[in-house]
Amino acid sequence: MTLAQAPLLTNGASHSAQTFRMMLRSLAQGGEGICEGPDLRVSPLPTPGAGVVVGEGAAIIRGRAALWQGSYSAYNIGTEVVAVSPAGATPRSDLIVLRVTDPEYEGGLDPAKDKINTFEVIPNVGSTATAPPAGITGIAIARIDIPARTGAITAGMITDVRKVANPRRVRTLYTVYPGSPNQLKQTNNQYADWPAAARWMVPVPGWATKAIVLVTLAGLRIEGDPAYGAFQTVLGSHEGQDTTIDDDQSDVRRNTTVIADTITIPAEYRGTTQPLFVQTQLTPKFKGHLQVDEGTSIVLDLEFTEGPV
Secondary structure (H helix, E strand, C coil): CCCCCCCCCCCCCCCCHHHHHHHHHHHCCCCCEECCCCCCCEEEEEEEECEEEECCEEEEEECCCCCCCCEEEEEECCCEEEECCCCCCCCEEEEEEEEECCCCCCCCCCCCCCCCEEEEEECCCCCCCCCCCCCCCEEEEEEEEECCCCCCCCHHHEEECCCECCCCEEEEEEEECCCCCEEECCCCCCCEECCCCCEEEEECCCCCCEEEEEEEEEEEEEECCCEEEEEEEEECCEECCCEEEEECCCCCEEEEEEEEEEEECCHHHCCCEEEEEEEEEECCCCCCEEEECCCCEEEEEEEEECCCC
């Protein structure tokens, strides 16, 4: 193999289209898909009919015809209607694909006058298909599952199969050390905001679609009789899943409790600051009580991730 010439940003050099495609491939780290969460969303026509609407946005598409083909950039300004044929006597699944047909590698299109980037319908794919057939330079953005003898495409027939080419993520650790004892005795099976120190105001990125939340209470003190109850995390007003505390000991003991959940970020939370805190409940039947103090470490491990919206 020959080392490609000439490198970008070399004065006096002539740079081929492949040079730029390879740069795009490198910058995208070989990934492909939509560029940001809202891009190229597929929805029904305003009045459902034999087609769908592809929203605005951009994507990166990796070449399939050759190893060193590189990657392509494509973008949709505004919306585009894509026709979908009615189903016959049997149900049918079609894949909506953003395709690049580069005449350097396939076909005989003329880039000066022909459409190289197109939205195409690949009919009769599997009912679980999420990617174009092998060899096609393109990305799938939706699958349309059409019932028999149906021509009007509704929202319930559209499965979103978009992926973000290089999803953003940000992870932050928050630590708290309670300086004085904070006890919880009985809550009558009702959640209370406890421990008081386990509360943070967290900025939610404008692109975030999920939050992965993990709170560790290390050195949690349990006193007296056995204790039974549950913890949960809350982001904004979204209550996470329960984590049970089931302690059948007596006297004074300490343990470590981990509370974790994955939370879908509502659109109204994006780009705002929201409270994130722990709630705890105890069952009256068991008389043991909980305490955090200077011997307790509270750690919030919070990661926001990006996906299609």
